Amino acid sequence: MIDKKTPIIQVKNLYKIYRVGETRVHALDGVDFTVYRGEFCAIVGPSGSGKSTLLNMLAGLEKPTKGEIVIDKIHIENMTENQLVEFRRKRVGFIFQSYNLLQTLNAVENVALPLSFRGVPKKKRNEIAVKYLKLVGLEKQMKHMANAMSGGQQQRVGIARALAVNPKIIFADEPTGNLDSKTTLEILKLMQQVVREQNQTLVMVTHDNNLASYADRQFRIVDGRIVKIIEREEAAKQAEGD
Amino acid sequence: MKFLDLLAMSVSNLKRRKLRTFLTVLGVIIGTASVVIMVSLGIGLNSLMIEQYASYGDMTMVTVYSNSYYGGGGGETDESTFLTDEKLAEFQRIDHVTGVSPVLNADAVLKQGAYYCSTNVVGVSRDYLEKIPLGQGELAAADDNELKFYYGNRVSMWFSNEKTGAGYWDNEEVPPVDFMGKPMFVVFDTNAYWQSRWSDSENPVKPPKKYMIPCGGVVEGSFDDYNNYSYDIYTDVELLKNQLKMVFKKNPIPGQPTNSKGKPYSYFVYNQAMVFVDDMENVLEVQQQLTDMGYQANSQMEWIEQAQQTTGMVQLVLGGIGAVSLFVAAIGIANTMMMSIYERTKEIGVIKVLGCDMRNIRNMFLLESGFIGFMGGVAGLLISYAVGYAMNHFLSIGQQMMGVAGDISRIPLWLAGGAIVFAVLVGMAAGFFPSLRAMHLSPLAAIRNE
Numbered sequence: 282m283i284d285k286k287t288p289i290i291q292v293k294n295l296y297k298i299y300r301v302g303e304t305r306v307h308a309l310d311g312v313d314f315t316v317y318r319g320e321f322c323a324i325v326g327p328s329g330s331g332k333s334t335l336l337n338m339l340a341g342l343e344k345p346t347k348g349e350i351v352i353d354k355i356h357i358e359n360m361t362e363n364q365l366v367e368f369r370r371k372r373v374g375f376i377f378q379s380y381n382l383l384q385t386l387n388a389v390e391n392v393a394l395p396l397s398f399r400g401v402p403k404k405k406r407n408e409i410a411v412k413y414l415k416l417v418g419l420e421k422q423m424k425h426m427a428n429a430m431s432g433g434q435q436q437r438v439g440i441a442r443a444l445a446v447n448p449k450i451i452f453a454d455e456p457t458g459n460l461d462s463k464t465t466l467e468i469l470k471l472m473q474q475v476v477r478e479q480n481q482t483l484v485m486v487t488h489d490n491n492l493a494s495y496a497d498r499q500f501r502i503v504d505g506r507i508v509k510i511i512e513r514e515e516a517a518k519q520a521e522g523d
Numbered sequence: 524m525k526f527l528d529l530l531a532m533s534v535s536n537l538k539r540r541k542l543r544t545f546l547t548v549l550g551v552i553i554g555t556a557s558v559v560i561m562v563s564l565g566i567g568l569n570s571l572m573i574e575q576y577a578s579y580g581d582m583t584m585v586t587v588y589s590n591s592y593y594g595g596g597g598g599e600t601d602e603s604t605f606l607t608d609e610k611l612a613e614f615q616r617i618d619h620v621t622g623v624s625p626v627l628n629a630d631a632v633l634k635q636g637a638y639y640c641s642t643n644v645v646g647v648s649r650d651y652l653e654k655i656p657l658g659q660g661e662l663a664a665a666d667d668n669e670l671k672f673y674y675g676n677r678v679s680m681w682f683s684n685e686k687t688g689a690g691y692w693d694n695e696e697v698p699p700v701d702f703m704g705k706p707m708f709v710v711f712d713t714n715a716y717w718q719s720r721w722s723d724s725e726n727p728v729k730p731p732k733k734y735m736i737p738c739g740g741v742v743e744g745s746f747d748d749y750n751n752y753s754y755d756i757y758t759d760v761e762l763l764k765n766q767l768k769m770v771f772k773k774n775p776i777p778g779q780p781t782n783s784k785g786k787p788y789s790y791f792v793y794n795q796a797m798v799f800v801d802d803m804e805n806v807l808e809v810q811q812q813l814t815d816m817g818y819q820a821n822s823q824m825e826w827i828e829q830a831q832q833t834t835g836m837v838q839l840v841l842g843g844i845g846a847v848s849l850f851v852a853a854i855g856i857a858n859t860m861m862m863s864i865y866e867r868t869k870e871i872g873v874i875k876v877l878g879c880d881m882r883n884i885r886n887m888f889l890l891e892s893g894f895i896g897f898m899g900g901v902a903g904l905l906i907s908y909a910v911g912y913a914m915n916h917f918l919s920i921g922q923q924m925m926g927v928a929g930d931i932s933r934i935p936l937w938l939a940g941g942a943i944v945f946a947v948l949v950g951m952a953a954g955f956f957p958s959l960r961a962m963h964l965s966p967l968a969a970i971r972n973e
Contacts, residue, residue, distance in 0.1 A: 340965050342876065363881055370878025381873040385535050397528045442877075495885040 283319045288351075289450055289482050290316040290339060292367060297334050297505075297520035308334045309345070310505035316450075316498075321476050321483045323496035331505040335452065336486045340373055340452050353449045363455030370398055374481075376453035380435040382427035382442075386514060388414060389423050392441045401445070405431075406445075408432035413441035417471060433464035440472060444479060451476070453485040458494060471493050524883045533890040536863070538823075544895065547852075547859040551651050551899020551946055552906060554849030559907035559934060559942045561845035564914075565838030566938070567931040572830050574929055576823050578750065581654065582803055585810050587614070587796040588792020588819040604817050605780070606793040617812050619805040626795035627760050629767060630777055632710040634733070638698050641713065642680040644672065644761035647855035652796060655752045659703055660740025663759075670762040671739035672709075674702045677746055677753040697702050702741050708733040711770045714777060732770070763789055801828075849946075852899065853953040860957035864964075871961055872968040880960045888958035889951050900943040907934060907942075 297309040308331045326332040336342040338350060341357050342365075350358050353372055356491050360368060369375075374395075382391045392410035393403075401409075414423055417437040422430060430438070436456060443451045456472065457465040473495050476483045483495065493499045501509040537544045576582060589604045604610075606625065614623045627646035632639060655673060663671050682698040683690030691697060710716045710723055715731035722728040734953045740753045767776050782788065798813065798820075806824040813820040847876040864871070871884060911932030 332562065337967065340876070366875060366878055366881055369876065370880070373878070375876050377873070377876075381869070383870060383873070385539055394874070395879075398524055398874070398877065398879045400525055402525070403528070446878075 283317055285317050287318040288315045289318045289320075289353055290314075290484070291349070291351040292339070293349040293351075295335075295338065295350065296346045297331070297338065297343070298346045309338075309506050312348070312502075312507055314500060314506070314507060314510070316482060316484060318482055319476075319480050321473060321495070321497045322485070323440050323493035323499045324484065324486045324502055325490060325493040325499050326488065328345045328504035330502045332486050332488075332502050335502065336452055336454055336484065339484065340375065340516065341368055359411060370395070370446075372449040374446055374448035374451040376436070376443045376451065376456045378455040378458040380427075380432070380439045380459075382435055382438055384427050387424050388419060388430070388438050388441075389428050391427060391438055392445050395442060396444045409445055410441070414438070416444070416475065417441045431464075433468060434459050436464075436468050437458065440468075440475065444475065444481070448481070450484065452483045453483060455487055457487075465492070524880065529883060529887055529890055530894075533887050533894055536867075536887075536891055537894060540863070543859060544860075546857050547895050548899045548902065549576070550852035550855040551849075551950065552688055552903040554845070554852035555900050555903025555946045556906045556910070557848045558842065558845030558945075559904060559938060560910055561841035562838065562938055563907065563911055563934045565834065565841050566574055568837060569831065569834045570933055571929050571931065572834060573827060575828075581751065581799075581825045582827065583800045583806060585800060585806060585813060585820050585822040586592075587813055588794075588821075589792075590785050590817065590819060602782075602788075606796050606818075607786055608935040611796055613794075613816075614796060614813070617798075617809055619801045619809055620798055620802050622648070622799040624651035624797040624799070625760050625793040626779060626797060627763060628794045629763060629792060630713045631756075632713050632716050634685075634708045634710070635682075635700055635705055637684050638682040638700050639685050639828040640683065640939065641754065642681055644709075644763065645757050646763035647757055647797070648825070650799070652757060652759060655757060656743045656750070657740035658743030661739065663739055666821040666888075668762065668921055669737065670758060670766050671737050672707070673739045673757040674741045675753040675755050675757075676703075676744045677749060678756055681726075695698040698960050702738045706735050707738060709736045710734075711736055711767065715905045722955060730802065734766075734770075745901065758802040810829075848947060853949045856892050856895055856950055856953035857957060859895070860888060860954045860962075863891075864888070864957050864961045867961075868964060868968050871964050872966045885958045885962040886968055888961050889954050892954025892958070893947050893951040896946040896953075897943065899950070900946025904934075904939055904942050904948065922964065 292312055292314050295309055295312040296307070299306045299308055310331075315369060324332045334343065337343050339352070341360065345358050346356065352368075355368070355450060357365065357368060364417060372444075378507060383394065386394065389407055389410045393401075393406040396406035396409060397403075406516055411423065414420070414437075417440050419437050419441070422434055422438075422478065427438070439456070443453075453472070457468050462470060469492060472483060472485070475481070485493075487493055497513045499509075499511040500507050501511065565805045573582070587606065589606050592640055608625070611623045611625055614620060624647045628643040629646060630641075631644045632641045649665060652673065655662075657673065658676065659922055660673075662673075663669070679698050679700040679702075680691040682700050684692075684698070705971070712731040715728065719728040719730040739758075742750070744750065744753070775781055778794075779787055798809060803824060806822050807828065810820045810822050841973050875881070875884065911930075911934055914932045915930040
């Protein structure tokens with residue numbers, strides 16, 4: 282359920298300028314948008330368009346050159362590294378393209394890992410981990426080590442890990458980039474479904490228009506600017522029209 | 524993050540690379556073991572030396588002589604430095620002094636059967652007598668007013684046969700003198716004794732009175748053992764003084780000083796005083812005070828002090844050799860940690876993206892390197908104990924080097940505990956900069972896709 286009244290991400294006039302020798306590269310060139318609670322957004326653009334840079338800044342991994350980022354009513358653009366880590370620990374879930382599970386841990390331990398950073402006792406965090414692993418359909422792989430699972434399974438663990446901390450917002454960076462098309466579809470549908478059920482906000486970065494169409498809203502980004510925002514209904518119409 | 528979770532994570536990371544962890548730990552084991560063994564040898568050497576000195580006599584005892592009077596009378600005398608009961612009471616008041624004993628030497632001739640000896644009887648306080656380890660007999664009760672002698676276990680070597688003149692020094696046979704079993708006759712007025720013996724028949728001198736003095740005990744050990752009390756005959760000084768007064772009455776007692784008119788003093792002047800100090804540490808201080816009071820003071824500690832300086836140097840050199848190998852081990856730890864951080868760059872980035880606190884990341888690596896130090900420290904200590912045991916029991920190096928039986932390698936509790944703590948600290952110090960590096964790694968590395 283999308284709560285149009287509660288903005289969870291507000292981005293105002295965001296710039297990111299890299300210096301490469303004498304020339305300046307505008308990775309982001311004045312970006313404004315708002316994401317509401319419960320929304321599944323996709324940031325879509327070709328490679329080099331600045332979509333990853335945008336995601337990194339939203340997650341507090343990179344600092345903007347100029348502009349404001351307000352997440353859950355908190356300005357993050359001027360936070361120190363320590364504050365950013367704390368911000369991520371308390372409010373953000375992250376799904377990676379290459380899954381990034383810890384190879385030494387099994388599925389349950391991987392999902393429980395971010396909870397351990399919060400100081401949740403082992404018994405409790407394993408209970409939570411088991412719950413979310415069931416949710417993503419991995420009842421039988423609970424004790425499997427990360428490297429003993431297929432890509433699709435690993436990404437399911439990744440999704441469970443992002444959900445387990447009950448974040449305000451989940452970021453996904455090309456979550457299906459390393460998967461075949463069948464698994465890609467499964468994972469996308471899973472994310473879509475889980476986000477709805479859990480009433481979570483998800484921001485996904487992708488270069489694939491087709492994948493982006495699963496989102497409630499798409500932000501088309503080219504050369505560091507948002508060129509088009511497409512609502513789900515429009516997207517459906519477009520698809521029909523084609 | 525909870526400490527136990529941190530620890531579990533560090534340990535699982537160490538387990539992941541068993542061979543590398545083992546090799547790094549091996550370095551620490553060698554380093555710790557060499558430090559501990561070297562230091563234990565230094566301690567052993569020092570203790571052996573002290574034990575050697577201790578076997579020569581009580582180390583907390585200071586012997587005091589008067590500058591103006593020692594032994595036989597005559598010559599310049601300065602009454603102010605006479606060792607009298609009054610002065611001894613003054614010594615007693617010095618800090619750290621637990622007891623003072625006078626030493627009064629009295630000439631005596633001892634006779635048993637055909638054997639005799641001309642010697643000194645040493646009168647000392649009851650405190651002193653109590654320190655003498657008796658093998659046979661026991662110290663008389665404090666209220667026992669009978670004069671008793673306590674013989675050193677090698678005293679019989681002073682005796683010789685009155686008829687043949689042969690003694691221990693002539694034929695190396697121990698004169699068959701039985702202190703405990705047979706009565707001993709003692710002559711205190713030795714001048715009269717010799718006069719009567721060498722007087723010719725024309726001017727006979729009446730032999731002095733002989734007293735039968737019972738034996739209170741004999742110092743422990745056989746004739747071949749020796750200690751500080753082996754060669755003298757001891758008795759209670761108060762009873763000895765009474766005996767001398769009784770024997771000589773108003774006449775001057777031999778060995779006691781006389782005033783300028785040749786008259787004896789109304790009090791006894793002691794040959795020496797023994798001052799007992801509460802602890803070895805304070806002996807030199809007390810000795811210095813006694814010297815300042817105008818007396819000559821000697822103690823075993825003077826010698827030990829010098830010897831300790833030497834062994835201190837040896838200890839330092841040995842410890843230094845050990846420390847070098849521990850230092851090399853520390854470099855090994857730092858190297859391993861750096862490698863580990865390079866390998867885990869991505870992983871560190873991931874946990875940083877997932878919200879692991881930067882301090883936790885640092886602590887995780889510090890714990891890891893500290894744990895390497897801990898394992899190396901414990902294993903190194905065990906090896907040190909094993910090597911020390913082997914040196915003590917199979918090589919008997921102590922016997923060869925110092926000529927004293929005893930353990931050459933000694934690992935006191937503080938060394939054992941200190942070694943482990945030190946190994947952990949070395950590990951953590953070596954891991955400190957790598958851990959800072961890990962802490963400041965960019966989380967962006969995690970989301971870079973390769």
